[in-house]
Amino acid sequence: MKISAVIPAYNSATFIRAAIESIQAQTSKVDEIIVVDDGSTDNTEQVLKTFAHTVIYHKQANQGPSAARNKGIELASGDWIAFLDADDQWTVDKTTKQIQALQTNPELHLIAGDMTEIDNDDQLLTQSVLAKHKMLDYFQQLAGKPVPNALAALVKKNFIPTGTVLVKRQTLLEAGMFNTEIRYGEDLELWAKIATFHAVTCLPDILMLRRQHGNNATQASEGMLIDLTKVTESIRNFASSQLTAQGISPNSLVAEAQWTLGYWYFSGGNNAKAREAFKKSLSQDFTLTNLLYLIFSILPASLINALRIIKQKFAKS
Template sequence: MKISAVIPAYNSAKFIRAAISSIQAQTSKVDEIIVVDDGSMDDTEQIVKDISHAIIYHKQLNQGPSAARNKGIELASGDWIAFLDADDQWTPDKIAKQIQTLQAHPELHLIAGDMTEIDNDDLLITNSVLAKHQMLASFQHLAGKPVPNALAALVMKNFIPTGTVLVKRHTLIETGMFNAEIRFGEDLELWAKIAACHPITCLPDILMLRRQHGNNATQASEAMLINLTKVMDSICDFAAPQLINQGVSPDNLVAEAQWTLGYWYFNGGDNAKARQAFSKSLSQKFKLGTLLYFISSSLPAPLIDTLRVIKQKFAKP
């Protein structure tokens, strides 16, 4: 078993030394470290080369983290790939725990884990992200065994932080690697495609310290919600039979993603785009509530504002 660690980096001079150090400090060593510099304009290259000439360093024009990870996968000689973003850190026994899990469950193709969130000064924000989302107990019960109906679980809530993943290189290539055309949710798309075909698991152990700052804070935006509709379209195209077998309606998944986008537009006052999204949602799955929002988004703006005031008035306890 040979493990390649892949780090996509973009203007990462401030944190990349700590990221690489956390890989080098593993109790079970990785076989190679690959840094794909995605067009940095700071001192990232010099810092990486100063750390060790054994690190495989590749610089390319800025194409986004998915393209950088894909290049790292292509450059890797390992049969297993582990990912780490340049501003995050692994816990010292991350790889050891995943190897131990593989020895107990050799059928696994992907092993993820829990993570802690820290700020730019390494201060604790969230001790356990799985606990934060009320998922820790279920993974503690599994104790490393394959997640049952993992595809269905993933499309409900992505429980796989990319920086905790250890995955078979062949499986990544088989499923098409990261979709560079999608900038938000491309990780969910890939993990779902893998889960549709292979056993995966998520350990209830902290395997990574993820740095939360302004550049990576998750918040609803037009681009993010549009990409979510693309992700759900892609997953349903790839794995509709598996979704149905696991009790999930592909049409409902796509409809919900379009409804969420439509509601975001509606709240922002962009009624034309809201109608378009609600219409796409209805074409996938008819729901009375969606129809009412579609009709509401066709009304004159002053009337919509009046209806909002009335709704808020009756919503108050």
């Protein structure tokens, strides 16, 4: 078993040293560290020169983190790939715990884990992201065994943080690696492809410290929600029968993503785009909620505002 660690980097001079050192400090050593510099304009390259004899460095024009990760996968000589973003850190026994899980469950193709969130000053923000999302107990009970109906679980809530992943390189290649056409949710699409055909798990152990700051804080945005509709459509295309077998309606999955996008537009007062999204949602899955919101998006803005005021008054009473 040979492990290659892949780090995509973009203007990462501040934190990348700590990221690399957290990999080098592993109790079970990785075999190579690959940093793909995705067109940095700061002194990331100068920082990495101090690791010249221990890190494989590749610089390319800026293409985004997916393209950088894909290049790292291509350059890797390991049969297993681990990922880490340049501003995050692994816990010291991350790879040891994953190797142990693989030895116990050799059918696994992907092993992820829990993570802690910290700020730019290394102060604790969230001890356990799994606990935050009320999933820790479930994965503790699972104890590293393959997740049952993993595809259905993933589309309900992505439980695979990219920076904790250890995955077979051949499995990544067969899945097509990261989709560079999608900026948000490309990781979910890839993990869903893998979970459709292979055993995956998530360990209830903290394997990574994820740095939460303005550049990576998860906030709903138009681009993110549009990409979510693309991801759900893609998953429906390659895993429709598997979703159905695991109790998930493929069309409802797409409809929900379109409704969420429509509601975001509607809440922001963009009724024209909201109508288009609600229509698409309704065409995939006819529900009373979809129909009502489509009707609301057609109403005059003055009437919508009056209804909102009435709703707020009832909510306070």
